[in-house]
Structures are given as structure tokens and as C-alpha cells.
Amino acid sequence: MFDYKRFALGRIASLSTGYLPFADVASDAVPLSRLLRLSLFQVTVGMALVLVVGTLNRVMIVELRVPATLVAVMLALPLVFAPFRALIGFRSDTFRSALGLRRLPYIWKGTMLQFGGFAIMPFALLVLSGYGEAVDAPRWIGLSAAALAFLLVGAGVHMVQTVGLALATDLMPEADQPRVVGLMYVMLLVGMIVSAFAYGALLETYTPGRLIQVIQGTAVLTVAINGIAMWKQEARNRSRANAPPQAYSFRDSWAGLTDRAGMIRLLAVIGLGTAGFGMADVLLEPFGGQVLAMTVAQTTRLTVVLALGSLLGFGLASRWLGRGGRAMDAVCLGAVIGIPAFGLVLVSALVLSAPLLVAATLLAGFGAGLFGHGSLTATMRAAPREQIGLSLGAWGAVQATAAGLAIATGGVIRDLVLAAPGAGATSASPYIPVFALEGGLLLLAVIVALPLRRGDPAAAFGPARAGAADKTGAGCGLAAPGP
Amino acid sequence: MSNDPDKVWPTGLNLREAEEVHSYLIDGTRVFGVIALIAHLLVAVTTPWLG
Numbered sequence: 001m002f003d004y005k006r007f008a009l010g011r012i013a014s015l016s017t018g019y020l021p022f023a024d025v026a027s028d029a030v031p032l033s034r035l036l037r038l039s040l041f042q043v044t045v046g047m048a049l050v051l052v053v054g055t056l057n058r059v060m061i062v063e064l065r066v067p068a069t070l071v072a073v074m075l076a077l078p079l080v081f082a083p084f085r086a087l088i089g090f091r092s093d094t095f096r097s098a099l100g101l102r103r104l105p106y107i108w109k110g111t112m113l114q115f116g117g118f119a120i121m122p123f124a125l126l127v128l129s130g131y132g133e134a135v136d137a138p139r140w141i142g143l144s145a146a147a148l149a150f151l152l153v154g155a156g157v158h159m160v161q162t163v164g165l166a167l168a169t170d171l172m173p174e175a176d177q178p179r180v181v182g183l184m185y186v187m188l189l190v191g192m193i194v195s196a197f198a199y200g201a202l203l204e205t206y207t208p209g210r211l212i213q214v215i216q217g218t219a220v221l222t223v224a225i226n227g228i229a230m231w232k233q234e235a236r237n238r239s240r241a242n243a244p245p246q247a248y249s250f251r252d253s254w255a256g257l258t259d260r261a262g263m264i265r266l267l268a269v270i271g272l273g274t275a276g277f278g279m280a281d282v283l284l285e286p287f288g289g290q291v292l293a294m295t296v297a298q299t300t301r302l303t304v305v306l307a308l309g310s311l312l313g314f315g316l317a318s319r320w321l322g323r324g325g326r327a328m329d330a331v332c333l334g335a336v337i338g339i340p341a342f343g344l345v346l347v348s349a350l351v352l353s354a355p356l357l358v359a360a361t362l363l364a365g366f367g368a369g370l371f372g373h374g375s376l377t378a379t380m381r382a383a384p385r386e387q388i389g390l391s392l393g394a395w396g397a398v399q400a401t402a403a404g405l406a407i408a409t410g411g412v413i414r415d416l417v418l419a420a421p422g423a424g425a426t427s428a429s430p431y432i433p434v435f436a437l438e439g440g441l442l443l444l445a446v447i448v449a450l451p452l453r454r455g456d457p458a459a460a461f462g463p464a465r466a467g468a469a470d471k472t473g474a475g476c477g478l479a480a481p482g483p
Numbered sequence: 484m485s486n487d488p489d490k491v492w493p494t495g496l497n498l499r500e501a502e503e504v505h506s507y508l509i510d511g512t513r514v515f516g517v518i519a520l521i522a523h524l525l526v527a528v529t530t531p532w533l534g
Contacts, residue, residue: 098499105507112511116518123525132529145525241500 030171035180038171039187040229041107041164044222046191048114048157051218052078052150055199056125063206064129074146076408078154082400085162089393090250092163093386100241103167103389104234110159111226117152118219122212124149131208160226162396166389167234169380175322181376182318185369189307189314257387257394262452266382269449270375271398273335275406276441277368280342281306283410283434284361287345291428292354305358306365313369317377327378328453334371335442335449341367342439349428367442375399410434 057075060066088106095102127134128142165184172180202214258264288294288302317330344360376395383391417430496504527533 098497098503108507112514116514119518120522120525123522123529126529127525133531134529137528141525141528145521148521 034233035168035171035183037231038164038168038229038233039183040225041160042184042187043191043194044111044114044225044229045157045161046188047195047218047222048118048153050192050195051199051215052153054196055203056121056215059203059206059211060125060129063211064125064131066125066129074150076404077147077150078157079401079404081151081155081158082404083397084155085158085396085400086254086390086393087250088159089162089166089389089391089396090253091389092166093253093389094248098241100237100239101234102237102240103163103170104230106163107160107167107226107230110156110163111223112156113152113159114156114226115219115223117149117154117156118215118222120145121149121153122208122215125211126208158396158400162393163389164229165376165392165396167230169388169392170385171233174381177380178318178321178373178377181321181373181380182314185314185373185376186311189310193304193307253387253390257383257390260382263382265448265452266375266378267394267398269331269335269445269452270379270395271402272441272445272448273331273338273371273375274399274402275409276335276438276445277338277364277371278403278406279410279434279438279441280345280364281403282407283414283431284345287349287428287431288354288357291349291426291431292352292357294354298354302358302361305361306368309362309365309367310369310372311365313366313371314373315369316366317370317373321374321377326453327374327381328449330370330374331378332374332446332449332453334367334369334374335445337367337370338364338442339439339446342435342442345435346432349426349431410437413437 053075057071060071060074061068092102092106095105097105124142124145126132127137128146130137130142134142168180168184169177199214203210284302284306285299288299289296294302313334317334321327321330341360341363344356344363348354348356348360379391379395380388413434414430417433
């Protein structure tokens with residue numbers, strides 16, 4: 001007689017692990033295809049950034065007629081969560097799970113937040129703009145709903161990116177980390193470029209229905225892509241699952257990280273450099289348009305040239321650091337390249353030469369690519385394995401906050417100079433202080449970074465310190481929290 | 484691990500693991516439920532469909 005129960009049990013036992021979203025064994029070598037799949041989470045981050053900062057920025061002001069200051073406040077809201085990246089990273093480092101997972105639950109939660117924000121965002125925006133019957137609705141409904149939507153998306157993006165990067169770092173041996181960093185940056189850029197074109201084409205003829213379709217489509221796509229990205233990436237760790245709970249406080253862990261030689265200095269360099277490069281992001285296009293009288297198509301090409309330069313920078317940094325180069329060298333070189341690049345931008349305003357601006361933009365992009373890659377690699381190498389999440393969280397917190405503040409400051413400075421009496425002697429005068437400030441910030445970054453480069457190899461975040469320093473690092477970091 | 488008396492049939496997870504998987508399901512349902520509720524409220528504000 002056929003034993004149905006045994007047959008069914010056997011089938012289920014052999015199949016079940018195939019349907020579970022975690023890897024059963026941690027393999028030493030992670031194939032490139034799996035790494036590429038993991039890096040897809042950066043595509044959704046890029047999608048969210050472009051949709052919120054680029055597309056919705058315009059749609060809210062032009063089509064929905066929301067006041068520009070309100071739009072600026074709404075778009076700045078996610079920045080509030082940037083400092084919490086360090087906390088998210090710490091929580092994922094020390095997450096207690098019976099399954100022995102620590103990154104996967106956080107990527108999933110972040111994805112849910114992103115989805116939730118996008119799911120209610122179109123309706124929130126329509127209510128905010130007083131579409132249809134919403135004209136008679138109380139004002140606070142639209143305001144709070146839109147704020148909630150942007151906060152959810154922002155929190156989700158911060159969470160997914162921080163923990164996703166930590167997972168990628170977990171999976172790769174230290175020698176391959178430069179490659180991973182390069183891949184992550186490239187995928188972010190690819191996601192941003194592709195989705196910018198896609199949103200542009202989809203929203204060419206704007207209707208409220210189309211807006212709902214596009215944003216909610218983004219929500220579904222985000223869950224789908226992140227699901228593919230995290231499927232079977234993290235291995236279950238039984239020893240971690242069965243380990244007795246350890247009470248590390250965030251403060252102990254943070255103190256352990258910042259006590260490491262050069263860590264505070266590195267974070268300062270990241271903040272200064274990111275602010276220096278970031279300020280240009282939103283001002284290059286209006287600068288080209290207003291000062292050099294470039295057309296919209298030409299200024300859009302400026303952004304493409306900037307991205308191209310960044311790609312070159314990532315490529316060079318990946319090769320260089322992958323062959324054993326020191327991360328701080330790449331950071332310094334990137335910032336050093338940035339200074340003449342912004343000088344060239346100023347010169348191009350004096351001699352009114354568009355080709356010179358294009359060359360300067362390419363150079364600035366190249367410098368930004370080198371700097372970004374170098375700083376992230378340095379952060380990865382600086383932290384012991386147990387504190388990767390916290391360390392990357394600190395990197396993300398500093399980087400996102402600096403970039404956001406820089407963009408806001410750049411805009412404010414330009415508008416202040418524009419509004420000042422006696423200004424406007426030339427169309428370039430509002431931009432000159434901004435670009436000069438950028439050069440100054442980069443110079444400051446180089447000055448702060450130089451001791452890290454000159455110092456002992458352990459502080460320069462070269463690959464040489466891998467083994468021994470890791471263990472001592474664990475000693476002063478997590479393994480020996482204060483009583 | 485195969486002789487673990489805590490194993491829950493038929494997944495091979497033990498009780499703590501099964502409860503954790505279940506908690507993700509419950510949390511997800513709650514979060515998605517609340518999101519759907521808010522989205523419906525907002526749609527009702529823009530285009531009321533009941534009365």
C-alpha cells in the first residue's frame with residue numbers, strides 16, 4: 001500500500017527550504033550574480049529619490065499648485081530620519097532572532113515602510129492640493145497625510161539602504177569590499193537614471209489618474225524588486241540564534257566605534273566632502289541655464305555628464321582599492337580633484353564658456369565618485385565585523401544629513417544674494433559664493449583627512465590591517481562593553 | 484537538530500522560530516491593513532463614494 005503520509009512528509013521536507021526566503025548555509029564565495037541581485041535594493045532607493053526629489057518636486061509645484069515653501073518642507077522631512085541610520089544599523093547588528101537573522105527583517109520592514117508611503121502618497125498629494133471634493137476637507141488632513149507619506153518613504157529608504165549595505169558587507173570577504181561598494185554606487189546611479197527617464201515619459205501628459213498609477217506602480221515595484229534582492233541572501237546563523245541575549249546599549253557600542261583611531265575624523269571628512277560635492281547637485285543646471293544661457297536639453301546633459309564622471313570615479317576607485325590601495329588616498333584624491341573642478345566652474349562664468357563648464361562638471365563628478373567610493377570603503381574597513389551595521393549607519397547618517405543640509409544651504413545662499421540690494425551685477429553673482437564655499441569645504445576636508453593618510457596603516461584603512469586589527473577592534477568595541 | 488523535540492510539524496522549525504515567522508506575518512498584516520485604511524480614507528475625502 002502506498003504510504004501517503006510518508007510521501008507527503010518527504011515531499012514537504014525536501015521542498016520547504018526552497019520556499020523560505022533565507023539561505024540555509026553561508027557560502028564562502030558569493031557569486032557575482034547573487035551580488036548583482038542583492039544590489040537591486042539600491043535601484044529602489046534610486047527610484048524613491050528620483051520620484052520624491054525630482055519628479056514630485058515639479059509635479060507638486062507646477063501641476064498641483066502647492067506652495068513652493070510647503071513642498072520644500074515636505075521634501076526635507078525624510079532628512080529628520082537620517083541621524084537614526086546609526087541606530088538602525090546598531091539595532092540590526094544586535095537584533096535578537098530565533099531564526100538567526102539580523103539584516104533580513106530590517107530590509108523587509110524598510111521595504112514595507114517604503115511601500116506604505118508610496119501607497120498613500122498620491123491620495124495625500126491630491127487631498128493636499130484640494131483636488132475634487134477635497135477642497136472642502138479640513139486642511140490638516142492633507143498636510144498630515146502628505147507628511148506621513150514622505151516620512152514613511154524616507155524612513156524606509158534610510159532603513160533599506162543602511163541594512164542592505166551592511167548585509168552586502170557581511171557577505172563579502174574584506175578584499176572584495178571595494179568591488180561591492182563600486183557595484184552599489186553604480187546600481188544607485190543606474191536606478192536614478194533609468195527611473196528619471198521612465199518618470200519623465202510616464203508623466204509627460206499629467207492627469208491625477210496617471211499620478212496615482214505612477215506612484216502606486218512604484219510602490220509595487222519597490223516591494224517586488226526588494227523581494228528579489230533579499231531572497232535567500234542572508235544565511236541563518238544558529239550560533240547567533242542560540243546565543244544568550246547580551247545587553248549592549250547603543251551608547252556603549254557608539255563609544256566603542258568612535259574610540260577607534262581616526263573614526264571621528266573620518267566621519268568629519270565624509271560630512272565636509274559630501275557637503276562640498278552635494279551643493280552643486282541642484283545648482284549646476286540653473287547655473288548653466290541662467291549664466292551661460294544653455295538650453296534645457298543642454299543643462300540636462302550637464303547632469304548626465306556629472307553622472308558619467310561619477311561612474312568613471314567609481315570604476316577607478318574599485319580597481320585601485322581592489323588591488324590594495326588605501327581608501328583614504330582615494331578620499332583625498334577625490335577631494336583634491338574637486339577643488340580645481342569648482343574653480344573651473346567659476347572661471348567658466350567669467351569667460352562665459354559652456355565647454356569649460358562641461359569639462360568642470362565631468363571633473364567634479366569624477367572627484368565625487370572617487371570621494372564617495374573611498375569614504376564608504378574606508379567606513380567598511382574601519383569597523384570590526386560585529387559593528388558593520390552601526391558603522392555604515394554612521395556613514396549614512398553623516399552623508400545624508402550633510403548632503404541635505406548642503407543642498408538647502410546652497411539654495412538659501414543663492415536666494416539671499418539674489419535678494420540682497422545691489423546684487424545682480426552679473427547673473428553669475430548669486431552662484432559665485434556657493435561654488436567658492438564648495439571649494440572651501442573640500443579644502444577643509446583634505447586638511448582634516450591628511451593626518452589619516454599620513455598616520456599608521458591601521459588608521460589609513462588599508463586592507464593590510466584585516467586580521468589582527470579586527471580582533472583587537474572587537475575587543476574594544478562590542479565584546480567588552482562597560483559594566 | 485533533527486531530533487529536536489520542539490520541532491513543529493511539518494516545517495522543521497522549532498517553536499521559537501515558528502513564532503518568529505508568524506510574528507512577521509502578523510506585523511505585515513497589521514501594517515498593510517493600516518496603510519490600506521489610510522489610503523481608503525484619503526480617497527473618500529477626494530471622491531466620496533458613499534452618499
